[in-house]
Amino acid sequence: MNYWKQVITVTRWEFSRFFKPKNELIGIVIMLIVSSVFYFGGKLAFSDTDKKLEISVLNDIDFSLTEILKDDYQINKIPAQQKSSFLETLKKEKDGVLLETDGETFSIFAYKNSLAIKKLKSYLTEYHKQREMQRIGLSTDDLLAVLSPAPVVESFLYTDNSKNSIVLAWLF
Known part of the structure; x- marks a missing residue:
């Protein structure tokens, strides 16, 4: 065989x-x-929920910005005097977003960075582009200023690596 x-x-x-x-x-x-x-x-x-992210804004924020954001976010207007109490509540409840602007710069206060914050920043960038286009009349030289991202100051109480330092402290 x-x-x-x-x-x-x-x-x-x-x-x-x-x-x-x-x-x-x-x-x-x-x-x-x-x-x-x-x-x-x-x-x-990994599916998105139908629940809209709740964003608190100060009363003096631009009306056109809130009109852009109201389709995808739940907007709560708060007086400027309640900003510090809102930030204290944010520390305790670890939920919520505060959006503030001084005319040129947007400030986002949240407990931690998330995908929803990145989406909010893209909306702010689009709003900034529209505002710059209206302000400058859109010439070819000024197009670069229009396409620049929105200046955003972020402040997060919790960062991705902050838990690691606590865990390492317990190990030693």
């Missing part, structure tokens, strides 16, 4: 001995169930 005939015979014998259609079917069903759970679980975990 030549070598290849022996290999084919042994392979056929092993396959007929260990291959069971019932076991293969059970394996395929389990694989489909697990992959479906991971697919829909991941889709649910």
